[in-house]
Each structure stands twice: as C-alpha cells, then as structure tokens.
Amino acid sequence: MKSNVEIYDTTLRDGSQGEGINFSVTDKLRIAEKLDQFGVHYIEGGWPGSNPKDLEFFKQAARRKWRHARVAAFSMTRRKDMRVEKDPLMRQVLEAETPVVTIVGKTWLLHVREVLRAKPDENLAMIADTVRFLADHGRTVIYDAEHSFDGYAEESDYALATWQAAERAGAACVVLCDTNGGRLPTEIARVTALAKSKLTCPIGIHTHDDCGFGVANAIAGIEAGASQVQGTVNGYGERTGNCNLISVIPTIELKLGLRGVPSRSLPKLKELSEFVDEIANVRHDPRRPWVGTTAFAHKGGMHVHAIERVARSYEHINPEAVGNHRRVLVSDMSGRTNILLKAEELGFKLSPEAPETRTITARVKERESQGYEYEAAEASLALLIRGVLDHNPELLFTVDAYHISMRRDARESVCEATVKVRVGDKTAHTVAEGDGPVNALDGALRRALVNFFPRLKTVQLTDYKVRILDGVAGTAAKTRVLIASTNGKSEWGTVGVSENIIEASLQALVDSMEYALLRK
Ligand SMILES: [Zn+2]
Secondary structure: OOOOOEEEEOOOOOHHHOOOOOOOHHHHHHHHHHHHHHOOOEEEEEOOOOOHHHHHHHHHHHHOOOOOOEEEEEEEOOOOOOOHHHOHHHHHHHHOOOOEEEEEEEOOHHHHHHHOOOOHHHHHHHHHHHHHHHHHOOOEEEEEEEOHHHHHHHOHHHHHHHHHHHHHOOOOEEEEEEOOOOOOHHHHHHHHHHHHHHOOOOEEEEEEOOOOOHHHHHHHHHHOOOOEEEEEHHHOOOOOOEOEHHHHHHHHHHHOOOOOOOHHHHHHHHHHHHHHHHHHOOOOOOOOOOOOOOOOEEOOHHHHHHHHHOHHHOOOOOHHHHOOOOEEOOOOOOOHHHHHHHHHHOOOOOOOOOHHHHHHHHHHHHHHHHOOOOOOOHHHHHHHHHHHHOOOOOOOOEEEEEEEEEEEOOOOEEEEEEEEEEEOOEEEEEEEEEOOHHHHHHHHHHHHHHHHOHHHHHOEEEEEEEEEEOOOOOOOOEEEEEEEEEOOOOEEEEEEEEOOHHHHHHHHHHHHHHHHHHOO
C-alpha cells in the first residue's frame, strides 16, 4: 500500500543538536534499527563532513540491510566560487554511500547577502549545481529549503525561484523549513499551498518548536499538501527542539485519516519514544502527549465514573492504539469508582454498595488529609484495602524498637541502625551501617526479616523521594516519604508520613516488606 505521508526522521542529525543529547556510533545504529523496524521512510544519519563519528556511522550503515527505511546523508550546497565537483563536501557526502542525500540551501535573501555574502543568482546556481551533481551520481536528492517561510515573507519571488531551481535540477522533494521556529500554522498552510501549486515535485515540511507550534505547523503543512514530514523522536533538537514525530505520526493516522507508518507500528509508538529516551539517557516525560504515563490518567471522580461507562467520553483516542494505557489515579478528588477500579487492578473484588467500599474510601480520604498520597504508592493502598477487607488482619511482623546513631570522623560519616523485630513469639535484633540513616535502617530491618522470610533477600530499594509538606501555622511540617522497591520481577511503591523523616521512612519500608511477603 502506498504511503500518503512520508516520515523523515532526523533524530540522529537535527535531534542530536539538542542540549544534553549525545549519541555514540552504537547509539545511532541502535536507534536507526529501531526506526527501520518501526517503519519510517527515511533515516537521516548525520552530516558526513561534520565529524568522524558521523562518517563511521555511514560506514557501518552501508553494511547493514535496511528493511523499510532509506538512509540519508545531510550536507549543504556547494561553496560559492567553487566548482561543485571540486568541493570536498561533495566527495564526503558521496563517500557516505547513502541512497538519499539531503541538501540544505538558502531561501532568505537576508542570509544570502549577509551570511553567505553571495549574489542572489550565485545562490541559485549553488542550489542547482549541487542538486544536479548528486542526482547525476544516482542519489535521490531531497532539498531542505532553509528559512522558507521567513524568506518567503520578505521576498516571495526569490524564495520561489530557489525552490524551482532545486526542482528543475532534479530534487525528488522540496522541503519547506521553518528553521527559526517562529512562524504560525496559518502562514505555514498558506505558503505550503502556494508552493504546492507552483511546483510539480512533492513538498515536504520541516518545523521547529520555538513557539510551541512544531507539531501544529507540521500538521498545517501536511493539510496544505505536504507529503513528507521531517522531525525527531520526542522532539529532540536545538533550542526548544524539532517537530515531535511521536505526536505527528499518530495524528496523521488517527486524526487526518492518512497513512504514515504501517498501521501495525502504531501500538509500538510508546515503546519507540521510551527507547530513544533511554538511549539518550533522558527521563521519559510523563506529560508527553500520546505516550506519557499521564496521557490517559484520570483523577477527577466524575471523569472516572464516566470513563467506566464509556471510555470515549473523556478520552480522545483508545490509549492502546499508541501502546499506552488508561490509569486511574486515587486522590482526594476521586469518588468511590476510583477505589473500585484500583481495588480490581490490585486483585480485590469489591461491590460499589458494600459497606467496606465506603470504609475504604473514607479511610483513603482521611489519610490523604494527613498528607498521604497513593498515586505512586499502590502497595500501601493494597495494604489499606486488605486491612479493611480482612478486618485488621494479624501483622506478619512488628518493629518493636529501633535506634539510629551517627558519627563522623575526619574523613567520613557513618550511620548505624539497630532494629528489634518480632514475628510470632520470636524476636531478632540486628545492626547495620549505611551512608545515611534511612539506608542504615533499611539494612537493619532487612537483615532482621530475612531470618524469618528468606524470600525478602531479593527485595531492593530502587527509589526514595522525600517531600516536605507545608505545616499549618503553629504545627511542625510533615514529611512524606515515597519509596519504590523491586524483587527483580516487578516494582511497587509505598508511602509513609510523619513529622519525623525517619519515622515516615520506616512506615514506607515496613509497608514495602509486608507487601513483598503478601504478593504471590
Ligand atoms: Zn532543522
């Protein structure tokens, strides 16, 4: 089936210009393979003339088999006052041995005159010579018209002449670029439609997010007739970033009714987004549209109630379509429905009318007013629900006493914790040292419990967060501690609240161990 809109990924070139983004050759190859599997049409690997890393990427890429995507090398128009075949940039881009070459050239007279210091006609010749030279060498040439919209706004005839020069010289696609990211969707649509009417070759759109319109501008371009869209995964890129393909791809399919990537790929969208963040060592943004963890999270009680009846009522698409899923958050805003859904998620069966449901809801609300928060502490919530359903079940263990001390010598400070734990009629008394008081307490508690419950050996603390909650005037501020634990197979969160940080931490630690023992 023919694609309606070609997806051109420039994560490895424009995306790697982003602050804090640094890909090794291996990183680039892994991302390229992922993009190929996902089904994008073009992967721009870099600029062969710019650094040895990009050269190495192309060397490796030339040896691989690409199933879906065509690899593109990026370069610029030939230098002024130099014959195209003599320009070392041309040699480098040909040596990259890619089927596609993307050439950037000037549209805006301001740049031609002030930056390039060339005559307008010379720039036209530079565009034509370069495109023709590469097309004659068997390359598919994509022409990126830098500052298309700024250039068109100031001197429309000249801008058009540059695009036509590229087309006449054999460009397979003329891509209109909002290089500075300052244009509005209406302008993008108007100029793209005009280019479409004046050129016969396909038009592409390349936008940046400086005004927060990166995606909106790309969509405006597509609606006005562009059949190629350039962008990066997660919107990586210089300044505020490029057009985010992770938003563009599902919009093409689910909102415009056009075809971009193969439809089997769409449910892997979230995975692609997370994969690239992982490689770039960037924390996945929970609020990222379509694929963030909060993208389909519901909190308001009324919403949750409606969602349960008709998912469509408060969701713009089915979250599974892009590999995401619905989440119901438990909070003081929520009604009973949230508790029921959450209880079901945790494996408890509850009916809305049961008195226990009312008790649980009331208890959650009361705890929340004390500063507890269960959104990231589902294990503590499960224990609370269990406590109500089993009518205060017998504790698996109790911490009878603990003591923490700290000493510091010239070189380092060490914390030591002792814990006395009781299980049935047996007790264990253990000591552990740690970098800090919580670390020491965790060590001592674990050491004591492992005597009774060897399976706790695999449990580990993976995250520890502290939030100071504002105290009401005249009272001490409370501390909320959230911890995440894992047994290597799954993760869970627990919460503790107290005016004393150690006490709050102990609550969360105890919940974590208890939950580890109860889960199957
Ligand atoms: Zn760009």
